[in-house]
Amino acid sequence: DAKTTQPPSMDCAEGRAANLPCNHSTISGNEYVYWYRQIHSQGPQYIIHGLKNNETNEMASLIITEDRKSSTLILPHATLRDTAVYYCIVRVENGNKLVFGAGTILRVKS
Amino acid sequence: NAGVMQNPRHLVRRRGQEARLRCSPMKGHSHVYWYRQLPEEGLKFMVYLQKENIIDESGMPKERFSAEFPKEGPSILRIQQVVRGDSAAYFCASGQGAKNIQYFGAGTRLSVL
Numbered sequence: 134d135a136k137t138t139q140p141p142s143m144d145c146a147e148g149r150a151a152n153l154p155c156n157h158s159t160i161s162g163n164e165y166v167y168w169y170r171q172i173h174s175q176g177p178q179y180i181i182h183g184l185k186n187n188e189t190n191e192m193a194s195l196i197i198t199e200d201r202k203s204s205t206l207i208l209p210h211a212t213l214r215d216t217a218v219y220y221c222i223v224r225v226e227n228g229n230k231l232v233f234g235a236g237t238i239l240r241v242k243s
Numbered sequence: 244n245a246g247v248m249q250n251p252r253h254l255v256r257r258r259g260q261e262a263r264l265r266c267s268p269m270k271g272h273s274h275v276y277w278y279r280q281l282p283e284e285g286l287k288f289m290v291y292l293q294k295e296n297i298i299d300e301s302g303m304p305k306e307r308f309s310a311e312f313p314k315e316g317p318s319i320l321r322i323q324q325v326v327r328g329d330s331a332a333y334f335c336a337s338g339q340g341a342k343n344i345q346y347f348g349a350g351t352r353l354s355v356l
Contacts, residue, residue, distance in 0.1 A: 176247075176334050176347035177286065227343045229299050230276065230288035231336075 137221045142238040145215075151208040153237050155221030158202045165226050166197060168206045170217040171236075177220070180206065184226075211241045245270065247337050247348035248317075255354045256325045264320040264351045268337030275318040276336040276345055277310060286334065292318060325355045 138156040145151040157166065167182040181188055181195045183204075188195045194207040208215055220236040248267040256262050268275050277289040291299040292312035303310065307325075312318040322329055332352050336345035 171286075174280075174332060174350075176349045177336075179344055179346060182344070227341055229291055230302070231278075231286075231345060232288065233278075233286040235285055 137223060137234055139219075139221055139234065139237045141235065142240065144240050144242060145208075145211045147213060147241055147243045148210055151211040151215065151239055151241070153206040153208075153219050153221075153239065154203065155206070156203045157221070157223050160201050160223050161225075163225050164223045166195065166201075166204045167222045167224060167231070168193070168195065169220045169222065169231070169233075170215075171220070172214075172217040177233075180219075182226075211239075213241050213243060215239065216241045247335055247346055249333075249335050249348035249351050251351060252349065253352050253354070255356065257356050258326055259324050262322040262325050262329070262353055264322075264333050264335075264353070266318040266320070266335030266337075266348060268318070268335075269339075269346055272337035272339040272346075274338040274343060274345075275312050276338070277318075277320050278334045278336065278347075280332045280334065280350075282331065289320075322353075325353070327355045329353060330355045 165182050165184050168180040169177040171177045181193050183195045197204045218236040218238050220233050222231050250265050273294050275292045278286045280286045288302040290303050290310045307323045309321045332350045334347050334350045336347045338345045
């Protein structure tokens with residue numbers, strides 16, 4: 134599975150959009166971009182995933198660049214409960230393990 | 244539809260004892276994954292199982308650790324003769340189908356005294 138690079142930490146004001154970047158320059162054509170988050174040592178929570186088109190669900194939006202070498206997870210209106218470690222992972226869709234990096238610590242502040 | 248259920252949530256063992264961690268996947272899921280998170284470290288894959296089969300155990304320590312997912316009942320992660328270095332949070336995830344999105348349980352926190 135391709136490696137990803139994320140900033141170690143970010144701050145966001147409550148109510149504002151949180152934009153979390155991820156670089157995956159060695160992604161293969163059949164690999165998807167997945168986002169998970171882990172809130173204070175709870176089990177990781179699936180957020181969203183996509184291949185090349187932008188995706189949106191009730192939690193977030195995922196914007197993938199045309200060359201697929203990077204992506205951005207957008208939380209449109211961050212709340213204090215969104216404070217967590219966010220992980221960007223690339224994997225084939227029906228693949229095996231998830232390879233977690235260090236992720237981005239997002240701190241939402243009031 | 245209940246999520247992935249793990250028990251116990253907390254487990255305390257003395258060095259040399261055995262630890263058994265259980266995971267019931269989401270209804271309809273036949274893929275189970277185990278991950279370990281050591282204190283202040285990231286999540287690491289351990290093993291991937293389907294009913295009665297180990298598909299990938301590349302992340303499992305070679306000794307003392309074993310996993311099973313029987314035809315009936317939960318998946319079990321077994322750690323024999325625990326040592327202090329086994330103290331960690333152990334997470335189970337389940338998935339199914341073409342997308343095979345993994346959904347995680349709340350974890351079992353193992354403390355070895």
